[in-house]
Amino acid sequence: MTTPRTWTGHVFIATSVDGYIARPDGGLDWLTDGPAPDGDGGYSEFTAAIDHLLMGRGTYETVAAFDPWPYSRMRVVVLSSTLSTDDDRVTVVRSLDDAVDFLTDAGAERVYVDGGRVITSCLAAGLIDDLVITRVPVLLGAGLPLFGALPADVRLESLAAAPIGGGMVQERYTVVR
């Protein structure tokens, strides 16, 4: 990264109380089959200010089948060293450095970063500015973790925490530099 970053990175994600974003097989029943939050839990307000979405291959393979495609209002960048696709709704980049360069060249302003592995990589690289974490009231005991290993502590500042309906709790944090 030689060019100054033009954009900020934002996380908006739901996890179990024990920190999983999906079951080991990717299953989301624990998220979708229970009580829903009030409205959409703030998702449309969050995405209204987003221009680009950066996700990993795992997330892409889950959402590729969604009909209609849920990301019409933002440009979608998929980070994968192996994915080959003719899906013209997305741009594939091969490394995090390439993603940063692409987003910066594209004049991105607010980037939604999604998926546990990509979120952790971006946290490690100092590319995340704030996080909205919605805790779903269940302990799964196993699954795909929201957070992984980091090279150093990432200090946060807690902005808010409140119930949002459906038994869910939403926490808002900014990353302290």
Add this chain to the structure above:
Amino acid sequence: MTTPRTWTGHVFIATSVDGYIARPDGGLDWLTDGPAPDGDGGYSEFTAAIDHLLMGRGTYETVAAFDPWPYSRMRVVVLSSTLSTDDDRVTVVRSLDDAVDFLTDAGAERVYVDGGRVITSCLAAGLIDDLVITRVPVLLGAGLPLFGALPADVRLESLAAAPIGGGMVQERYTVVR
């Protein structure tokens, strides 16, 4: 467990936002060296209603050196298959079944369950009734996890979530049976 349980099980614990209760070496600097919560974060109110404390060997070895001993108002039970001690402040039990029998025979009413492995074992065995989880605003990336593997989902009900000062957020849950 053939005798009906006379007591309820309660968790009151602090974790990083990524779910660790200590660094890989047991370090708690991230918890103790930052801003403190208002008052004691509700700990004395919580413990005022507790008569027994069940902890694992790891937690015991951390707290054994504390001077003064912080648990004068409750009976401490240490769950360990190997610990040998002449510390007459604690009772050692060799298995979770033995812990349950001991607590029931002792007429325990409200049991504070502490330590990640013991909390997870008790959750798996249906021995936890509610949890107070205080999130400290840092991502550690590695450490001793609060929650481990479970034989099945544990459904929770969210009672409250609110900032408690020091950048910490406190969540309260009951276990749904």
